[in-house]
Amino acid sequence: MGSEPHEGSVRDLLAANLKAARARRQVSLSEVARLSGISKATLSQLESGTGNPTIETVFSLSRALGEPLSGLLEPPAPGGMTVIRAADVAPLVGEGVDLRPYGRVESAGLICELYDQQVRAGARQESPGHAGTEHTVVQSGLLRVEVDEVRVELGAGDYLSFDAVTPHVYTAPEGPVRSVLLINYRADGRGPAEAPH
Template sequence: MAASGESVRDVLAGNLRRARLELGLSLSELSRRSRIGKATLSQLEAGAGNPTIETVFSLSRALEVPISDLLDRQEPSGLTVVRAGDVEVLRGEGVDLRPLRGIVSGGALFEVYDQQVRAGRRQDSLGHVGTEHTIVQAGRLAVRVDGRDTELGPGDYIAFDAGLPHAYTALDGTVRSVLLLQYDAGRRLHFGAAEPPHRDDTP
């Protein structure tokens, strides 16, 4: 995830361009796949945009890469401490996400997030790569996955194919939860030290 001192905006700018070029996509094609305007994508790559949860997840879905390929991640060490105040919050229509750590284990990549669903709000997702795991810590959370509704309370857990359309709704006040996104580690892009040659951005 973004290192201390680096904003999500700055990290996303470099990683988005590298991911797009590695996959051989023009801005026009990425715009078509992600349903994000070409001008907005250009701003994001220049570090001038204002990324939201919806934007980052749309890019993850369009590029078919883990979120951490876009937001970077700290390499594991003997001891990792992440302070709440040191992590920039990604905000969406109804959710605040703080990326905490990426963990590679047994051929799988896990991304760990502190997730808060704001009181009375709903966060919709069209779907993205990976498997989604949520553990509720406080509050009551309504989860809709591909038209099926489930209600969760403190200590409850749910997992589902994140490629399915899904939504979270806080029922009684703010919901605190832990979100884990799981991917096959083979899905990760392997950025080289040098940026790929510039590709002419013709529609």
């Protein structure tokens, strides 16, 4: 059985998807700059594929455009089987996290995005909050998560979910952490998706 390579760097995918999202919403670069807090010059570089997007930048664009992260980072879905090799997906780099987007599924009014999340040893990744519910399963290492001043530590095999609109922080106090991150949104954009019970 063969597989199609996962084509397009994060930079190229963001450039194409950002242009498409702006066109759908009929908003100018100036308006996106105002809504996102990202300079117009930086947005122009991102749209031309010459900028270097960070996790923080993509989350800001997601909030400003009302677009799920996967809508900004994922290529159009191919038919049949999809195989994505880690080596073919450049990570989106943040202050403390490398995030590889792997897929998006829409079903029953929800959009679910799947990521490989690696928290660097001793690093701290802060998020002011964004739409959706975050679900994290730790594969290796010790992950500390703070949500609304509540702190939990997760080891291999542990799971956590929370409303991602709440500011949150991921840290790896003892060494690198590898985890699976799933973010789900309501497709209609109204309110957070419910975490499973």
